[in-house]
Amino acid sequence: MLDIENIRQLVENKRYQVKLHALQHALKEGFGEKDIVAAILSGRIIETYQERQRVLICGQATTETQEMNIEPDLKPPFCSEHHIPMVWGETDFTYAEDGVEVVVRHIPAWVCPHGDDAAFPPGVTDELIETIRELIAVAKRTQAQRPSLSQQEYLVKVMALP
Numbered sequence: 001m002l003d004i005e006n007i008r009q010l011v012e013n014k015r016y017q018v019k020l021h022a023l024q025h026a027l028k029e030g031f032g033e034k035d036i037v038a039a040i041l042s043g044r045i046i047e048t049y050q051e052r053q054r055v056l057i058c059g060q061a062t063t064e065t066q067e068m069n070i071e072p073d074l075k076p077p078f079c080s081e082h083h084i085p086m087v088w089g090e091t092d093f094t095y096a097e098d099g100v101e102v103v104v105r106h107i108p109a110w111v112c113p114h115g116d117d118a119a120f121p122p123g124v125t126d127e128l129i130e131t132i133r134e135l136i137a138v139a140k141r142t143q144a145q146r147p148s149l150s151q152q153e154y155l156v157k158v159m160a161l162p
């Protein structure tokens with residue numbers, strides 16, 4: 001079973017992923033991957049869900065407690081719904097706030113073959129959060145300047161450099 005020392009070591013060695021669910025909370029509640037990591041490094045286990053190989057950690061560095069999937073090694077994370085290993089691929093992510101919606105496509109991630117869940121490797125989550133916040137800000141400015149527009153859609157495409 002995972003204990004807190006074990007978990008800290010995995011986190012320090014960047015052997016973790018952040019799941020979609022945590023990213024949604026992070027955006028809504030205003031924290032980031034760094035906060036999650038800080039909470040784990042300073043926190044303690046307050047609940048253990050043995051059958052799901054999952055623990056709930058309470059740490060001081062964040063605004064609230066967070067669930068995080070810690071994988072004991074470099075094997076792919078499991079889908080919490082289907083209990084099968086995820087595969088490396090790409091996912092789309094949608095976030096809505098105050099009447100604007102941001103969709104980021106083709107994010108490299110571990111994904112469930114059934115398409116219901118995704119998990120991001122270390123470092124990806126904070127980059128996503130920053131990108132989505134900037135896009136939300138742009139969309140809200142447009143909304144404020146032209147409140148009469150019923151629906152407007154923009155597509156931002158990031159191409160790989162040659």
Ligand SMILES: [Zn+2]
Nearest residue numbers: 079082112114
């Ligand atoms: Zn699944």
